[in-house]
Amino acid sequence: MTDHSFMPQVEVLSVTDTGRRRRWTDAEKLRIVEESYSAPRMAAATARRHAISRSLLTRWRREARQGRLSAPESEMHFAPVAITANADQRAETERGDACSGRFEIVLQNGRRLLADASLEASALARLVQILERA
Incomplete structure (x- = not known):
């Protein structure tokens, strides 16, 4: 067997x-x-x-x-930029206040960042990253 x-x-x-x-x-x-x-x-x-x-x-x-996937901090990214003149900017230009050296960035999530032109690029990049994730 x-x-x-x-x-x-x-x-x-x-x-x-x-x-x-x-x-x-x-x-x-x-x-x-x-x-x-x-x-x-x-x-x-x-x-x-x-x-x-x-x-x-x-x-x-x-x-x-949602910003939960993040690239390494050393990587730089480019974003599309459009320069527009809205009614408030035109009014400031007419008054002569536009020479203050400030600019506004509107992020994809709708947040707006008003910054001084003397702000360092690295600090501005960190601010943009923080505001995009928030």
């Missing part, structure tokens, strides 16, 4: 053996999120390209909007 074993052979695969669980740095997440915004309807294609689920990309996009 053959020897039968009632104990089934089980092979245990950990998550690291299959390679499915990956660790993404905030910088990598931001790069993928920025890529997904590069053109309309690119979220699904970007998720497929990086082999992640669309729901994970959606979560990363939400975290980026």
Whole structure:
């Protein structure tokens, strides 16, 4: 008679053996999120390209909007700028008060920052980052 074993052979695969669980740095997440915004309807294609689920990309996009994904402090980012003259600025120009050396920055979240022209660029960059996250 053959020897039968009632104990089934089980092979245990950990998550690291299959390679499915990956660790993404905030910088990598931001790069993928920025890529997904590069053109309309690119979220699904970007998720497929990086082999992640669309729901994970959606979560990363939400975290980026809320300021919970942050790039390293050393990285500098450029933002689109539009110079406009509104009614208050025109009134100041007519009165001669516009030479005060102040400017206003309107952030994407709607906050406004009125700063003096003598403010250092590094201090201004820190203020903008703080106000964007708040």
